[in-house]
Amino acid sequence: MARCAWGLAVRGALALLLGCQVVATAQTAGASSTVGAGTLRFGILPLGGAFESRNDWEPLLADMSRAIGRPVTMLSVTSYEALEQAIQRDQVDMAFLSGKMALDAVTLRRMKVVAQVTRHDGLPGYRALLLARKTGPYNSLKSLLAEPEKWRLARGESRSVSGFIVPQLQLFLPNHIAMETRFRSELVGTHQVTALAVANGEADVATNNTADFERFKLQFPAEADRLQVIWESELIPHAQIVMRRDYGPAFQKQVQAFLVEYARGKGPRSDGERAVLKSLHDLAGFVAADNSSLMPAARLAYQLARQSAMTSQWVNEAARQARLQRIETTYADQQAALRDGAP
Structure with missing residues (x-):
């Protein structure tokens, strides 16, 4: 009964999320794609869920709209x-x-970094996690690595740093396990969806991260109490705010200044801004940043691509070496682009 109720709740939530997506897409589709149109169109990652993310970001974006004098x-x-x-x-x-x-x-898309988020713990990043239930046969890292084909995996999309890239790079590939092929089954979703899947018996192990799991504990305390962390990664750099390069330097600086100064002052207004940031995955604020802040992300992508090439099967060694050479070239090009993009 509990599982059935959870399934109905998830289906209802997905319907609501899809409705939010249609509304948001309709708003952006009607806006001009030119920079001079006035409206600033802001995209957000579905870290916990699209509906929750939308509600969490709305107050900050309303404040930004007032500060820069443009609709957002x-x-x-x-x-x-x-x-x-x-x-x-x-x-x-x-x-x-x-x-x-x-x-x-x-x-690739003519954007630039203007800011990077910070958190109250003061760490320069967060960690990827693997979650399993506290009880039952599938609850230890040792048994997971020994027989992954018996486990049901819930993971993030292939573009997710903590939901896929880092666990694949730092844990699974070094143990000769490809996440996409070695498990009994897999479910792909947001960190909230994957954690719920394990807590409710729909999966045996889930990828997640420290920031989202802390938020999950507050939103779903009963479900979180069934879970334990069986692995955590090295630190992953915090996310960035990026902006189209087509905007002039003065406007870019105006937006950057708003982000950096947000919640930095004293008084009721700043107290309210700090509350807004706390709802955004317990953020402490933003710091000015440029494209060079993406060097660690470029290195992670390079390491994963190289590790995958080394462990994959190839028709011959020449094909493998050609792939490795393309990876080296791409990484060198990215490093040059990130250095050139820094002020």
């Missing part, structure tokens, strides 16, 4: 792929992105 609309989507496609179609002027998506936006 929001694109809140249900997948990384949907946001990436919107960026490719020039339907997004600014975005909250992490890792590979931010890297691609800067190196």
Whole structure:
């Protein structure tokens, strides 16, 4: 009965999320793709869920609209792929992105980094996690690595840094396990969806991260109490705010100044701004940043591509070496682009 109720709740939530996506897309589709149109179109990653993300970002974007004197609309989507496609179609002027998506936006889509988020713990990043139930046969890292084919995996999309890239790079590939093929089954979704899947017996292990799992504990305390962390990664750099390069330097500086000064003052207004940031995955604020802040993301993407090439099967060694050479060339080009994009 509990599982059935959870399934109905998830289906209802998905219907609501899809409705939010349609509304947001309609707003952006009606806006001109030119910079001079006035409206700033902001895209956000569905870290916890599209509906929650939309509600969390609305107050900050309303404050931004007043500060810069322009309307700000929001694109809140249900997948990384949907946001990436919107960026490719020039339907997004600014975005909250992490890792590979931010890297691609800067190196391929004519965007630039203007700020990076900070958190109250003071750490320069967060960690990817693997979650399992506290009880039952599937509850230890040792048994997971020994027999992954018996486990049901819930993971993030392939563009998700903590939901896929880092666990694949730092844990699974070094143990000769490809996440896409070695498990009994897999479910792909947001960090909230994957954690719920394990808590409710729909999966045996889930990828997640420290920031989202803390938020999950507050939203779903009973479900979180059934879970334990069986692995955590090295630190992953925080996400960035990126903006289209077509905007002039003065406007870019204006937006950057708003972000950096947000919640920095004293008094009721700043107290309210700090409350807004706390709802955004317990953020402490933003710091000014440039494209060079994506160097760690470029290195992660390079390491994963190289590790995958080394462990994959190839028709011959020449094909493998050709792939490795392309990876080296891409990484060198990205490093040059990130250095050139820094002020």
